[in-house]
Amino acid sequence: MSEAILSLTDLANASGSDKGTTHREPHHYTRIYDMLLQPHRHSLERMLEIGLMAGGPEVGGDADRVVRTAPSVEMWLKFFPKAQVCGFDISDFSWVDDARFSFVRGDSGVQADLERAAALGPFDLIIDDGSHASFHQQLAFKVLFPYLRPGGLYIIEDLQWQSPFYENDLPATHKTCDVIDNWFKTGAFPEFSAPELSGLRELDKDIAFATVFNQPFSHGAVIPKMAVIHKHY
Numbered sequence: 001m002s003e004a005i006l007s008l009t010d011l012a013n014a015s016g017s018d019k020g021t022t023h024r025e026p027h028h029y030t031r032i033y034d035m036l037l038q039p040h041r042h043s044l045e046r047m048l049e050i051g052l053m054a055g056g057p058e059v060g061g062d063a064d065r066v067v068r069t070a071p072s073v074e075m076w077l078k079f080f081p082k083a084q085v086c087g088f089d090i091s092d093f094s095w096v097d098d099a100r101f102s103f104v105r106g107d108s109g110v111q112a113d114l115e116r117a118a119a120l121g122p123f124d125l126i127i128d129d130g131s132h133a134s135f136h137q138q139l140a141f142k143v144l145f146p147y148l149r150p151g152g153l154y155i156i157e158d159l160q161w162q163s164p165f166y167e168n169d170l171p172a173t174h175k176t177c178d179v180i181d182n183w184f185k186t187g188a189f190p191e192f193s194a195p196e197l198s199g200l201r202e203l204d205k206d207i208a209f210a211t212v213f214n215q216p217f218s219h220g221a222v223i224p225k226m227a228v229i230h231k232h233y
Helices: 008-015 030-040 071-079 111-118 134-147 176-186 201-206
Strands: 046-050 084-089 101-105 123-128 148-156 207-215 223-231
Touching: 008 030, 008 071, 030 123, 030 223, 046 071, 071 084, 084 111, 101 111, 111 134, 123 134, 134 148, 134 176, 134 201, 176 207, 176 223, 201 207
Parallel strands: 046 084, 046 123, 084 101, 123 148
Antiparallel strands: 148 223, 207 223
8 A cells, every 4th residue: 555545543553653543552543633634634834742652751751761762753754744743752852863853852841841842833733642641731732822823723632541640749720621621611711720821711712613532432431532622713
């Protein structure tokens, strides 16, 4: 089969990404990504992914770990043949050697680090697959959503799991799935008590649509897994 006609699911499975369907712990996200992103495959100019490989501090790993594989980066570079793929991670991925890949090392809990990632924008697509801590997800959204182009997509993965190594030690906030569900039901975000999240609620007016997808998509318990947020044109 020609690489040019491979689906994102095919590419995820070939690269070993857990976003596909054959990883030892597959998330099946590419079923939704294929539907959302195929129309933009040859026109998308720039994307950002937060979190490039599992196994970091979110599960008790070392931020200074040596990583020699980046499955999702490989997948995105092949799926979007004209796009600049930008990455942000607490571990070092500067070794990825591709002219269409840019990298910023940083912590999702540090606004200044997120602002360095924002400087790589503006973006057509932002995906948060980082620590999965609610505060980190919401701080990243606050900083990065303004750098998403009109009509762009902001996606947050793995809403069902919050890192036990982060969640209880960070400023208290709502679960991110509840934040998005509140927008879906009312058209607005809830109030946020953490001062670091000040200004986040004002961003809800720039959202055209937002919803939470549940998974497994075809069987088993219904749990929130992925938020998809579409920015106004």
